[in-house]
Amino acid sequence: MPENLSSSYSAFQHLPVLGDEIMEIISKLPLKLFEDSLLIDSTLGGGGHSELLLRAYPTLRLVGLDQDPAARVAAAERLRPFADRVEIVATNFADFMPTEKAAIVLADLGVSSPQLDSAERGFSFKRNGPLDMRMNPETLLTAADLIDQVSEKELADIIYSYGEERLSRRIARRIKKDLQLHGQYDGTAALAYSVAGCFPKKIRHGRIHPATKTFQALRIAVNDELKTLDRFLSKIPDWLVEGGLACVISFHSLEDRPVKKVFREDDRFDPLMRKPLKASKDEVAINPRSRSAKCRMARRVNCVS
Incomplete structure:
Protein backbone atom coordinates (compact mmCIF):
# COMPACT_ATOMS: atom_id res chain seq x y z
CA MET A 1 0.00 0.00 0.00
CA GLN A 115 -12.23 12.70 4.71
CA LEU A 116 -13.39 15.12 7.40
CA ASP A 117 -11.01 13.57 9.93
CA SER A 118 -7.99 13.82 7.62
CA ALA A 119 -6.42 17.22 8.29
CA GLU A 120 -4.40 17.23 5.08
CA ARG A 121 -7.59 17.09 2.99
CA GLY A 122 -8.71 20.46 4.37
CA PHE A 123 -12.42 19.67 4.64
CA SER A 124 -12.75 20.55 8.32
CA PHE A 125 -11.65 23.22 10.76
CA LYS A 126 -11.55 20.77 13.67
CA ARG A 127 -8.03 19.80 12.64
CA ASN A 128 -5.96 22.50 11.00
CA GLY A 129 -4.88 21.70 7.46
CA PRO A 130 -4.45 23.27 4.04
CA LEU A 131 -7.46 24.89 2.38
CA ASP A 132 -7.90 22.06 -0.11
CA MET A 133 -11.35 20.38 0.00
CA ARG A 134 -10.91 18.44 -3.25
CA MET A 135 -12.59 15.04 -3.27
CA ASN A 136 -10.44 14.14 -6.24
CA PRO A 137 -6.89 15.32 -5.40
CA GLU A 138 -6.01 15.25 -9.11
CA THR A 139 -8.32 18.16 -9.95
CA LEU A 140 -6.76 21.63 -9.99
CA LEU A 141 -9.04 23.99 -8.07
CA THR A 142 -8.62 24.06 -4.28
CA ALA A 143 -10.66 26.05 -1.77
CA ALA A 144 -7.73 28.45 -1.42
CA ASP A 145 -7.71 28.99 -5.18
CA LEU A 146 -11.46 29.57 -5.22
CA ILE A 147 -11.33 32.18 -2.46
CA ASP A 148 -8.51 33.95 -4.24
CA GLN A 149 -10.03 33.91 -7.74
CA VAL A 150 -13.69 34.86 -7.25
CA SER A 151 -14.96 38.35 -6.50
CA GLU A 152 -16.44 39.31 -3.14
CA LYS A 153 -19.95 39.18 -4.63
CA GLU A 154 -19.34 35.79 -6.19
CA LEU A 155 -17.98 34.47 -2.91
CA ALA A 156 -21.03 35.80 -1.05
CA ASP A 157 -23.32 34.11 -3.59
CA ILE A 158 -21.50 30.79 -3.13
CA ILE A 159 -21.76 30.98 0.66
CA TYR A 160 -25.44 31.92 0.49
CA SER A 161 -26.49 29.44 -2.21
CA TYR A 162 -24.47 26.41 -1.10
CA GLY A 163 -24.31 27.07 2.63
CA GLU A 164 -27.68 28.75 3.11
CA GLU A 165 -25.79 31.21 5.29
CA ARG A 166 -27.69 34.45 6.01
CA LEU A 167 -24.48 36.36 6.87
CA SER A 168 -22.90 35.48 3.53
CA ARG A 169 -22.13 39.07 2.49
CA ARG A 170 -20.49 39.93 5.79
CA ILE A 171 -18.45 36.72 5.71
CA ALA A 172 -17.32 37.22 2.11
CA ARG A 173 -16.30 40.80 2.90
CA ARG A 174 -14.26 39.64 5.90
CA ILE A 175 -12.59 36.80 3.99
CA LYS A 176 -11.58 39.09 1.15
CA LYS A 177 -10.38 41.81 3.51
CA ASP A 178 -8.20 39.38 5.48
CA LEU A 179 -6.90 37.95 2.22
CA GLN A 180 -5.87 41.41 1.07
CA LEU A 181 -4.22 42.25 4.39
CA HIS A 182 -2.43 38.99 5.12
CA GLY A 183 -2.25 37.04 1.86
CA GLN A 184 -3.58 33.51 1.39
CA TYR A 185 -4.90 31.78 4.47
CA ASP A 186 -2.35 29.40 5.96
CA GLY A 187 -4.97 26.79 6.85
CA THR A 188 -8.51 25.85 7.75
CA ALA A 189 -8.19 27.13 11.32
CA ALA A 190 -7.35 30.66 10.14
CA LEU A 191 -10.31 30.75 7.76
CA ALA A 192 -12.67 29.42 10.44
CA TYR A 193 -11.40 32.13 12.82
CA SER A 194 -12.15 34.86 10.28
CA VAL A 195 -15.64 33.51 9.63
CA ALA A 196 -16.41 33.15 13.33
CA GLY A 197 -15.51 36.81 13.84
CA CYS A 198 -18.54 37.77 11.75
CA PHE A 199 -20.92 36.37 14.37
CA PRO A 200 -22.02 37.66 17.79
CA LYS A 201 -20.00 36.24 20.67
CA LYS A 202 -22.92 34.20 22.02
CA ILE A 203 -23.10 32.29 18.71
CA ARG A 204 -19.35 31.73 18.29
CA HIS A 205 -19.24 29.19 21.09
CA GLY A 206 -22.48 27.32 20.37
CA ARG A 207 -22.93 23.62 19.61
CA ILE A 208 -22.47 24.20 15.88
CA HIS A 209 -19.39 26.12 14.81
CA PRO A 210 -20.32 29.34 12.95
CA ALA A 211 -18.01 28.45 10.05
CA THR A 212 -19.81 25.16 9.33
CA LYS A 213 -22.09 26.50 6.59
CA THR A 214 -19.29 28.46 4.93
CA PHE A 215 -17.05 25.38 4.81
CA GLN A 216 -19.91 23.35 3.36
CA ALA A 217 -20.47 25.98 0.68
CA LEU A 218 -16.81 26.12 -0.32
CA ARG A 219 -16.59 22.32 -0.49
CA ILE A 220 -19.67 22.09 -2.69
CA ALA A 221 -18.31 24.78 -5.00
CA VAL A 222 -14.83 23.27 -5.26
CA ASN A 223 -16.26 19.88 -6.22
CA ASP A 224 -19.23 21.19 -8.23
CA GLU A 225 -21.34 18.78 -6.19
Missing part, protein backbone atom coordinates in the same frame (compact mmCIF):
# COMPACT_ATOMS: atom_id res chain seq x y z
CA PRO A 2 1.44 3.45 -0.90
CA GLU A 3 2.72 5.22 2.20
CA ASN A 4 0.67 8.36 1.60
CA LEU A 5 -2.55 6.33 1.52
CA SER A 6 -1.92 3.96 4.42
CA SER A 7 -3.18 6.28 7.16
CA SER A 8 -6.26 7.11 5.11
CA TYR A 9 -6.98 3.40 4.68
CA SER A 10 -7.32 2.79 8.40
CA ALA A 11 -9.55 5.86 8.74
CA PHE A 12 -12.01 4.52 6.18
CA GLN A 13 -12.91 1.55 8.39
CA HIS A 14 -16.25 2.96 9.49
CA LEU A 15 -19.83 1.77 9.91
CA PRO A 16 -22.07 2.26 6.87
CA VAL A 17 -24.72 4.89 7.60
CA LEU A 18 -28.26 3.47 7.88
CA GLY A 19 -26.91 0.03 7.00
CA ASP A 20 -29.48 -1.97 8.99
CA GLU A 21 -32.43 0.07 7.73
CA ILE A 22 -31.34 -0.20 4.10
CA MET A 23 -30.73 -3.93 4.32
CA GLU A 24 -34.14 -4.50 5.93
CA ILE A 25 -35.94 -2.87 3.01
CA ILE A 26 -33.79 -4.61 0.41
CA SER A 27 -34.47 -7.98 2.05
CA LYS A 28 -38.17 -7.56 1.24
CA LEU A 29 -37.54 -7.30 -2.51
CA PRO A 30 -37.71 -10.43 -4.72
CA LEU A 31 -34.59 -12.55 -4.24
CA LYS A 32 -34.31 -13.28 -7.95
CA LEU A 33 -33.60 -9.59 -8.56
CA PHE A 34 -30.19 -10.06 -6.95
CA GLU A 35 -29.22 -13.45 -8.41
CA ASP A 36 -26.15 -13.02 -10.64
CA SER A 37 -26.96 -9.31 -10.76
CA LEU A 38 -24.95 -6.10 -10.56
CA LEU A 39 -24.61 -3.56 -7.76
CA ILE A 40 -23.24 -0.15 -8.71
CA ASP A 41 -21.96 1.58 -5.58
CA SER A 42 -21.56 5.07 -6.98
CA THR A 43 -19.71 6.46 -3.96
CA LEU A 44 -17.76 3.43 -2.78
CA GLY A 45 -15.91 5.11 0.10
CA GLY A 46 -14.68 2.44 2.51
CA GLY A 47 -16.99 -0.16 0.97
CA GLY A 48 -19.23 -0.59 4.02
CA HIS A 49 -22.59 -0.67 2.22
CA SER A 50 -21.20 -2.87 -0.54
CA GLU A 51 -19.81 -5.32 2.00
CA LEU A 52 -23.27 -5.74 3.56
CA LEU A 53 -24.85 -6.45 0.19
CA LEU A 54 -22.12 -8.78 -1.06
CA ARG A 55 -22.40 -10.84 2.12
CA ALA A 56 -26.19 -11.03 1.87
CA TYR A 57 -26.29 -11.98 -1.83
CA PRO A 58 -23.55 -14.49 -2.79
CA THR A 59 -23.95 -14.07 -6.57
CA LEU A 60 -24.24 -10.28 -6.56
CA ARG A 61 -21.39 -8.52 -8.36
CA LEU A 62 -20.08 -5.04 -7.61
CA VAL A 63 -18.81 -2.13 -9.64
CA GLY A 64 -17.62 0.44 -7.12
CA LEU A 65 -16.93 4.02 -8.16
CA ASP A 66 -14.84 6.57 -6.30
CA GLN A 67 -12.68 9.52 -7.30
CA ASP A 68 -10.73 9.44 -4.01
CA PRO A 69 -7.63 7.18 -4.22
CA ALA A 70 -7.53 6.67 -0.43
CA ALA A 71 -11.12 5.42 -0.51
CA ARG A 72 -10.36 3.00 -3.34
CA VAL A 73 -7.42 1.53 -1.43
CA ALA A 74 -9.54 1.14 1.71
CA ALA A 75 -12.43 -0.44 -0.17
CA ALA A 76 -10.19 -2.90 -2.01
CA GLU A 77 -8.81 -4.13 1.31
CA ARG A 78 -12.21 -4.33 2.99
CA LEU A 79 -13.77 -6.17 0.05
CA ARG A 80 -10.86 -8.58 -0.46
CA PRO A 81 -12.98 -11.63 0.56
CA PHE A 82 -15.22 -10.87 -2.42
CA ALA A 83 -12.45 -9.93 -4.85
CA ASP A 84 -13.71 -12.22 -7.61
CA ARG A 85 -17.00 -10.30 -7.63
CA VAL A 86 -15.60 -6.77 -7.28
CA GLU A 87 -14.43 -4.17 -9.78
CA ILE A 88 -13.31 -0.74 -8.52
CA VAL A 89 -13.26 2.18 -10.94
CA ALA A 90 -11.54 5.54 -10.44
CA THR A 91 -14.21 7.99 -11.57
CA ASN A 92 -16.77 10.56 -10.56
CA PHE A 93 -20.18 8.88 -10.60
CA ALA A 94 -21.64 11.41 -13.04
CA ASP A 95 -18.97 10.49 -15.62
CA PHE A 96 -19.50 6.73 -15.46
CA MET A 97 -21.00 4.72 -18.33
CA PRO A 98 -21.98 1.16 -17.24
CA THR A 99 -21.83 -1.68 -19.75
CA GLU A 100 -24.54 -3.65 -17.92
CA LYS A 101 -27.76 -2.65 -16.17
CA ALA A 102 -27.79 -3.01 -12.39
CA ALA A 103 -30.21 -4.40 -9.80
CA ILE A 104 -29.09 -1.72 -7.32
CA VAL A 105 -27.57 1.73 -7.71
CA LEU A 106 -26.40 3.11 -4.38
CA ALA A 107 -25.01 6.55 -3.54
CA ASP A 108 -23.84 7.89 -0.16
CA LEU A 109 -23.43 11.58 -0.92
CA GLY A 110 -21.24 14.32 0.46
CA VAL A 111 -17.97 14.16 2.33
CA SER A 112 -17.22 11.07 4.42
CA SER A 113 -16.10 10.96 8.04
CA PRO A 114 -12.59 9.77 7.08
CA LEU A 226 -24.87 19.90 -6.98
CA LYS A 227 -24.50 20.00 -10.76
CA THR A 228 -22.73 16.65 -10.57
CA LEU A 229 -25.61 15.25 -8.50
CA ASP A 230 -28.17 16.47 -11.06
CA ARG A 231 -26.24 14.73 -13.85
CA PHE A 232 -26.05 11.54 -11.81
CA LEU A 233 -29.76 11.53 -10.95
CA SER A 234 -30.67 11.93 -14.61
CA LYS A 235 -28.61 8.83 -15.47
CA ILE A 236 -29.77 6.42 -12.76
CA PRO A 237 -32.92 5.20 -14.58
CA ASP A 238 -30.81 4.12 -17.56
CA TRP A 239 -28.49 2.17 -15.24
CA LEU A 240 -31.25 0.04 -13.68
CA VAL A 241 -33.11 -3.09 -14.76
CA GLU A 242 -36.90 -3.24 -14.50
CA GLY A 243 -37.68 -3.35 -10.78
CA GLY A 244 -34.14 -2.31 -9.87
CA LEU A 245 -33.52 -0.18 -6.80
CA ALA A 246 -32.08 3.32 -6.54
CA CYS A 247 -30.86 4.14 -3.03
CA VAL A 248 -29.48 7.61 -2.23
CA ILE A 249 -28.25 8.85 1.16
CA SER A 250 -27.92 12.60 1.60
CA PHE A 251 -26.71 14.79 4.46
CA HIS A 252 -28.21 18.22 3.86
CA SER A 253 -31.26 19.71 2.20
CA LEU A 254 -29.41 20.87 -0.91
CA GLU A 255 -28.76 17.20 -1.71
CA ASP A 256 -32.03 15.77 -0.43
CA ARG A 257 -34.32 18.14 -2.34
CA PRO A 258 -33.25 17.10 -5.86
CA VAL A 259 -33.30 13.41 -4.89
CA LYS A 260 -36.82 13.77 -3.53
CA LYS A 261 -37.93 15.70 -6.62
CA VAL A 262 -36.55 13.18 -9.12
CA PHE A 263 -37.91 10.14 -7.27
CA ARG A 264 -41.39 11.72 -7.09
CA GLU A 265 -41.64 13.39 -10.49
CA ASP A 266 -39.76 11.07 -12.87
CA ASP A 267 -42.33 8.49 -14.01
CA ARG A 268 -39.55 5.94 -14.40
CA PHE A 269 -39.32 5.78 -10.58
CA ASP A 270 -41.72 4.40 -8.00
CA PRO A 271 -40.71 5.73 -4.54
CA LEU A 272 -40.67 3.10 -1.77
CA MET A 273 -41.42 5.57 1.04
CA ARG A 274 -43.04 8.97 1.50
CA LYS A 275 -40.57 10.06 4.16
CA PRO A 276 -36.82 9.31 4.14
CA LEU A 277 -35.16 6.78 6.41
CA LYS A 278 -33.33 8.37 9.33
CA ALA A 279 -30.82 7.01 11.80
CA SER A 280 -31.96 5.62 15.13
CA LYS A 281 -30.82 7.12 18.42
CA ASP A 282 -28.54 4.11 18.91
CA GLU A 283 -26.83 4.67 15.56
CA VAL A 284 -26.42 8.39 16.21
CA ALA A 285 -24.79 7.60 19.55
CA ILE A 286 -22.24 5.38 17.78
CA ASN A 287 -21.85 7.49 14.65
CA PRO A 288 -22.78 11.19 15.15
CA ARG A 289 -22.43 11.83 11.40
CA SER A 290 -25.56 9.75 10.83
CA ARG A 291 -27.66 12.36 12.66
CA SER A 292 -28.28 14.34 9.48
CA ALA A 293 -28.51 11.36 7.11
CA LYS A 294 -31.62 10.85 4.99
CA CYS A 295 -32.08 7.86 2.73
CA ARG A 296 -34.58 7.72 -0.11
CA MET A 297 -35.30 4.66 -2.26
CA ALA A 298 -37.19 4.16 -5.49
CA ARG A 299 -37.68 1.28 -7.90
CA ARG A 300 -37.26 1.46 -11.69
CA VAL A 301 -40.55 1.11 -13.54
CA ASN A 302 -41.91 1.69 -17.05
CA CYS A 303 -38.91 0.19 -18.79
CA VAL A 304 -39.30 0.09 -22.57
CA SER A 305 -38.58 -3.36 -23.98
Whole structure:
Protein backbone atom coordinates (compact mmCIF):
# COMPACT_ATOMS: atom_id res chain seq x y z
CA MET A 1 0.00 0.00 0.00
CA PRO A 2 1.44 3.45 -0.90
CA GLU A 3 2.72 5.22 2.20
CA ASN A 4 0.67 8.36 1.60
CA LEU A 5 -2.55 6.33 1.52
CA SER A 6 -1.92 3.96 4.42
CA SER A 7 -3.18 6.28 7.16
CA SER A 8 -6.26 7.11 5.11
CA TYR A 9 -6.98 3.40 4.68
CA SER A 10 -7.32 2.79 8.40
CA ALA A 11 -9.55 5.86 8.74
CA PHE A 12 -12.01 4.52 6.18
CA GLN A 13 -12.91 1.55 8.39
CA HIS A 14 -16.25 2.96 9.49
CA LEU A 15 -19.83 1.77 9.91
CA PRO A 16 -22.07 2.26 6.87
CA VAL A 17 -24.72 4.89 7.60
CA LEU A 18 -28.26 3.47 7.88
CA GLY A 19 -26.91 0.03 7.00
CA ASP A 20 -29.48 -1.97 8.99
CA GLU A 21 -32.43 0.07 7.73
CA ILE A 22 -31.34 -0.20 4.10
CA MET A 23 -30.73 -3.93 4.32
CA GLU A 24 -34.14 -4.50 5.93
CA ILE A 25 -35.94 -2.87 3.01
CA ILE A 26 -33.79 -4.61 0.41
CA SER A 27 -34.47 -7.98 2.05
CA LYS A 28 -38.17 -7.56 1.24
CA LEU A 29 -37.54 -7.30 -2.51
CA PRO A 30 -37.71 -10.43 -4.72
CA LEU A 31 -34.59 -12.55 -4.24
CA LYS A 32 -34.31 -13.28 -7.95
CA LEU A 33 -33.60 -9.59 -8.56
CA PHE A 34 -30.19 -10.06 -6.95
CA GLU A 35 -29.22 -13.45 -8.41
CA ASP A 36 -26.15 -13.02 -10.64
CA SER A 37 -26.96 -9.31 -10.76
CA LEU A 38 -24.95 -6.10 -10.56
CA LEU A 39 -24.61 -3.56 -7.76
CA ILE A 40 -23.24 -0.15 -8.71
CA ASP A 41 -21.96 1.58 -5.58
CA SER A 42 -21.56 5.07 -6.98
CA THR A 43 -19.71 6.46 -3.96
CA LEU A 44 -17.76 3.43 -2.78
CA GLY A 45 -15.91 5.11 0.10
CA GLY A 46 -14.68 2.44 2.51
CA GLY A 47 -16.99 -0.16 0.97
CA GLY A 48 -19.23 -0.59 4.02
CA HIS A 49 -22.59 -0.67 2.22
CA SER A 50 -21.20 -2.87 -0.54
CA GLU A 51 -19.81 -5.32 2.00
CA LEU A 52 -23.27 -5.74 3.56
CA LEU A 53 -24.85 -6.45 0.19
CA LEU A 54 -22.12 -8.78 -1.06
CA ARG A 55 -22.40 -10.84 2.12
CA ALA A 56 -26.19 -11.03 1.87
CA TYR A 57 -26.29 -11.98 -1.83
CA PRO A 58 -23.55 -14.49 -2.79
CA THR A 59 -23.95 -14.07 -6.57
CA LEU A 60 -24.24 -10.28 -6.56
CA ARG A 61 -21.39 -8.52 -8.36
CA LEU A 62 -20.08 -5.04 -7.61
CA VAL A 63 -18.81 -2.13 -9.64
CA GLY A 64 -17.62 0.44 -7.12
CA LEU A 65 -16.93 4.02 -8.16
CA ASP A 66 -14.84 6.57 -6.30
CA GLN A 67 -12.68 9.52 -7.30
CA ASP A 68 -10.73 9.44 -4.01
CA PRO A 69 -7.63 7.18 -4.22
CA ALA A 70 -7.53 6.67 -0.43
CA ALA A 71 -11.12 5.42 -0.51
CA ARG A 72 -10.36 3.00 -3.34
CA VAL A 73 -7.42 1.53 -1.43
CA ALA A 74 -9.54 1.14 1.71
CA ALA A 75 -12.43 -0.44 -0.17
CA ALA A 76 -10.19 -2.90 -2.01
CA GLU A 77 -8.81 -4.13 1.31
CA ARG A 78 -12.21 -4.33 2.99
CA LEU A 79 -13.77 -6.17 0.05
CA ARG A 80 -10.86 -8.58 -0.46
CA PRO A 81 -12.98 -11.63 0.56
CA PHE A 82 -15.22 -10.87 -2.42
CA ALA A 83 -12.45 -9.93 -4.85
CA ASP A 84 -13.71 -12.22 -7.61
CA ARG A 85 -17.00 -10.30 -7.63
CA VAL A 86 -15.60 -6.77 -7.28
CA GLU A 87 -14.43 -4.17 -9.78
CA ILE A 88 -13.31 -0.74 -8.52
CA VAL A 89 -13.26 2.18 -10.94
CA ALA A 90 -11.54 5.54 -10.44
CA THR A 91 -14.21 7.99 -11.57
CA ASN A 92 -16.77 10.56 -10.56
CA PHE A 93 -20.18 8.88 -10.60
CA ALA A 94 -21.64 11.41 -13.04
CA ASP A 95 -18.97 10.49 -15.62
CA PHE A 96 -19.50 6.73 -15.46
CA MET A 97 -21.00 4.72 -18.33
CA PRO A 98 -21.98 1.16 -17.24
CA THR A 99 -21.83 -1.68 -19.75
CA GLU A 100 -24.54 -3.65 -17.92
CA LYS A 101 -27.76 -2.65 -16.17
CA ALA A 102 -27.79 -3.01 -12.39
CA ALA A 103 -30.21 -4.40 -9.80
CA ILE A 104 -29.09 -1.72 -7.32
CA VAL A 105 -27.57 1.73 -7.71
CA LEU A 106 -26.40 3.11 -4.38
CA ALA A 107 -25.01 6.55 -3.54
CA ASP A 108 -23.84 7.89 -0.16
CA LEU A 109 -23.43 11.58 -0.92
CA GLY A 110 -21.24 14.32 0.46
CA VAL A 111 -17.97 14.16 2.33
CA SER A 112 -17.22 11.07 4.42
CA SER A 113 -16.10 10.96 8.04
CA PRO A 114 -12.59 9.77 7.08
CA GLN A 115 -12.23 12.70 4.71
CA LEU A 116 -13.39 15.12 7.40
CA ASP A 117 -11.01 13.57 9.93
CA SER A 118 -7.99 13.82 7.62
CA ALA A 119 -6.42 17.22 8.29
CA GLU A 120 -4.40 17.23 5.08
CA ARG A 121 -7.59 17.09 2.99
CA GLY A 122 -8.71 20.46 4.37
CA PHE A 123 -12.42 19.67 4.64
CA SER A 124 -12.75 20.55 8.32
CA PHE A 125 -11.65 23.22 10.76
CA LYS A 126 -11.55 20.77 13.67
CA ARG A 127 -8.03 19.80 12.64
CA ASN A 128 -5.96 22.50 11.00
CA GLY A 129 -4.88 21.70 7.46
CA PRO A 130 -4.45 23.27 4.04
CA LEU A 131 -7.46 24.89 2.38
CA ASP A 132 -7.90 22.06 -0.11
CA MET A 133 -11.35 20.38 0.00
CA ARG A 134 -10.91 18.44 -3.25
CA MET A 135 -12.59 15.04 -3.27
CA ASN A 136 -10.44 14.14 -6.24
CA PRO A 137 -6.89 15.32 -5.40
CA GLU A 138 -6.01 15.25 -9.11
CA THR A 139 -8.32 18.16 -9.95
CA LEU A 140 -6.76 21.63 -9.99
CA LEU A 141 -9.04 23.99 -8.07
CA THR A 142 -8.62 24.06 -4.28
CA ALA A 143 -10.66 26.05 -1.77
CA ALA A 144 -7.73 28.45 -1.42
CA ASP A 145 -7.71 28.99 -5.18
CA LEU A 146 -11.46 29.57 -5.22
CA ILE A 147 -11.33 32.18 -2.46
CA ASP A 148 -8.51 33.95 -4.24
CA GLN A 149 -10.03 33.91 -7.74
CA VAL A 150 -13.69 34.86 -7.25
CA SER A 151 -14.96 38.35 -6.50
CA GLU A 152 -16.44 39.31 -3.14
CA LYS A 153 -19.95 39.18 -4.63
CA GLU A 154 -19.34 35.79 -6.19
CA LEU A 155 -17.98 34.47 -2.91
CA ALA A 156 -21.03 35.80 -1.05
CA ASP A 157 -23.32 34.11 -3.59
CA ILE A 158 -21.50 30.79 -3.13
CA ILE A 159 -21.76 30.98 0.66
CA TYR A 160 -25.44 31.92 0.49
CA SER A 161 -26.49 29.44 -2.21
CA TYR A 162 -24.47 26.41 -1.10
CA GLY A 163 -24.31 27.07 2.63
CA GLU A 164 -27.68 28.75 3.11
CA GLU A 165 -25.79 31.21 5.29
CA ARG A 166 -27.69 34.45 6.01
CA LEU A 167 -24.48 36.36 6.87
CA SER A 168 -22.90 35.48 3.53
CA ARG A 169 -22.13 39.07 2.49
CA ARG A 170 -20.49 39.93 5.79
CA ILE A 171 -18.45 36.72 5.71
CA ALA A 172 -17.32 37.22 2.11
CA ARG A 173 -16.30 40.80 2.90
CA ARG A 174 -14.26 39.64 5.90
CA ILE A 175 -12.59 36.80 3.99
CA LYS A 176 -11.58 39.09 1.15
CA LYS A 177 -10.38 41.81 3.51
CA ASP A 178 -8.20 39.38 5.48
CA LEU A 179 -6.90 37.95 2.22
CA GLN A 180 -5.87 41.41 1.07
CA LEU A 181 -4.22 42.25 4.39
CA HIS A 182 -2.43 38.99 5.12
CA GLY A 183 -2.25 37.04 1.86
CA GLN A 184 -3.58 33.51 1.39
CA TYR A 185 -4.90 31.78 4.47
CA ASP A 186 -2.35 29.40 5.96
CA GLY A 187 -4.97 26.79 6.85
CA THR A 188 -8.51 25.85 7.75
CA ALA A 189 -8.19 27.13 11.32
CA ALA A 190 -7.35 30.66 10.14
CA LEU A 191 -10.31 30.75 7.76
CA ALA A 192 -12.67 29.42 10.44
CA TYR A 193 -11.40 32.13 12.82
CA SER A 194 -12.15 34.86 10.28
CA VAL A 195 -15.64 33.51 9.63
CA ALA A 196 -16.41 33.15 13.33
CA GLY A 197 -15.51 36.81 13.84
CA CYS A 198 -18.54 37.77 11.75
CA PHE A 199 -20.92 36.37 14.37
CA PRO A 200 -22.02 37.66 17.79
CA LYS A 201 -20.00 36.24 20.67
CA LYS A 202 -22.92 34.20 22.02
CA ILE A 203 -23.10 32.29 18.71
CA ARG A 204 -19.35 31.73 18.29
CA HIS A 205 -19.24 29.19 21.09
CA GLY A 206 -22.48 27.32 20.37
CA ARG A 207 -22.93 23.62 19.61
CA ILE A 208 -22.47 24.20 15.88
CA HIS A 209 -19.39 26.12 14.81
CA PRO A 210 -20.32 29.34 12.95
CA ALA A 211 -18.01 28.45 10.05
CA THR A 212 -19.81 25.16 9.33
CA LYS A 213 -22.09 26.50 6.59
CA THR A 214 -19.29 28.46 4.93
CA PHE A 215 -17.05 25.38 4.81
CA GLN A 216 -19.91 23.35 3.36
CA ALA A 217 -20.47 25.98 0.68
CA LEU A 218 -16.81 26.12 -0.32
CA ARG A 219 -16.59 22.32 -0.49
CA ILE A 220 -19.67 22.09 -2.69
CA ALA A 221 -18.31 24.78 -5.00
CA VAL A 222 -14.83 23.27 -5.26
CA ASN A 223 -16.26 19.88 -6.22
CA ASP A 224 -19.23 21.19 -8.23
CA GLU A 225 -21.34 18.78 -6.19
CA LEU A 226 -24.87 19.90 -6.98
CA LYS A 227 -24.50 20.00 -10.76
CA THR A 228 -22.73 16.65 -10.57
CA LEU A 229 -25.61 15.25 -8.50
CA ASP A 230 -28.17 16.47 -11.06
CA ARG A 231 -26.24 14.73 -13.85
CA PHE A 232 -26.05 11.54 -11.81
CA LEU A 233 -29.76 11.53 -10.95
CA SER A 234 -30.67 11.93 -14.61
CA LYS A 235 -28.61 8.83 -15.47
CA ILE A 236 -29.77 6.42 -12.76
CA PRO A 237 -32.92 5.20 -14.58
CA ASP A 238 -30.81 4.12 -17.56
CA TRP A 239 -28.49 2.17 -15.24
CA LEU A 240 -31.25 0.04 -13.68
CA VAL A 241 -33.11 -3.09 -14.76
CA GLU A 242 -36.90 -3.24 -14.50
CA GLY A 243 -37.68 -3.35 -10.78
CA GLY A 244 -34.14 -2.31 -9.87
CA LEU A 245 -33.52 -0.18 -6.80
CA ALA A 246 -32.08 3.32 -6.54
CA CYS A 247 -30.86 4.14 -3.03
CA VAL A 248 -29.48 7.61 -2.23
CA ILE A 249 -28.25 8.85 1.16
CA SER A 250 -27.92 12.60 1.60
CA PHE A 251 -26.71 14.79 4.46
CA HIS A 252 -28.21 18.22 3.86
CA SER A 253 -31.26 19.71 2.20
CA LEU A 254 -29.41 20.87 -0.91
CA GLU A 255 -28.76 17.20 -1.71
CA ASP A 256 -32.03 15.77 -0.43
CA ARG A 257 -34.32 18.14 -2.34
CA PRO A 258 -33.25 17.10 -5.86
CA VAL A 259 -33.30 13.41 -4.89
CA LYS A 260 -36.82 13.77 -3.53
CA LYS A 261 -37.93 15.70 -6.62
CA VAL A 262 -36.55 13.18 -9.12
CA PHE A 263 -37.91 10.14 -7.27
CA ARG A 264 -41.39 11.72 -7.09
CA GLU A 265 -41.64 13.39 -10.49
CA ASP A 266 -39.76 11.07 -12.87
CA ASP A 267 -42.33 8.49 -14.01
CA ARG A 268 -39.55 5.94 -14.40
CA PHE A 269 -39.32 5.78 -10.58
CA ASP A 270 -41.72 4.40 -8.00
CA PRO A 271 -40.71 5.73 -4.54
CA LEU A 272 -40.67 3.10 -1.77
CA MET A 273 -41.42 5.57 1.04
CA ARG A 274 -43.04 8.97 1.50
CA LYS A 275 -40.57 10.06 4.16
CA PRO A 276 -36.82 9.31 4.14
CA LEU A 277 -35.16 6.78 6.41
CA LYS A 278 -33.33 8.37 9.33
CA ALA A 279 -30.82 7.01 11.80
CA SER A 280 -31.96 5.62 15.13
CA LYS A 281 -30.82 7.12 18.42
CA ASP A 282 -28.54 4.11 18.91
CA GLU A 283 -26.83 4.67 15.56
CA VAL A 284 -26.42 8.39 16.21
CA ALA A 285 -24.79 7.60 19.55
CA ILE A 286 -22.24 5.38 17.78
CA ASN A 287 -21.85 7.49 14.65
CA PRO A 288 -22.78 11.19 15.15
CA ARG A 289 -22.43 11.83 11.40
CA SER A 290 -25.56 9.75 10.83
CA ARG A 291 -27.66 12.36 12.66
CA SER A 292 -28.28 14.34 9.48
CA ALA A 293 -28.51 11.36 7.11
CA LYS A 294 -31.62 10.85 4.99
CA CYS A 295 -32.08 7.86 2.73
CA ARG A 296 -34.58 7.72 -0.11
CA MET A 297 -35.30 4.66 -2.26
CA ALA A 298 -37.19 4.16 -5.49
CA ARG A 299 -37.68 1.28 -7.90
CA ARG A 300 -37.26 1.46 -11.69
CA VAL A 301 -40.55 1.11 -13.54
CA ASN A 302 -41.91 1.69 -17.05
CA CYS A 303 -38.91 0.19 -18.79
CA VAL A 304 -39.30 0.09 -22.57
CA SER A 305 -38.58 -3.36 -23.98
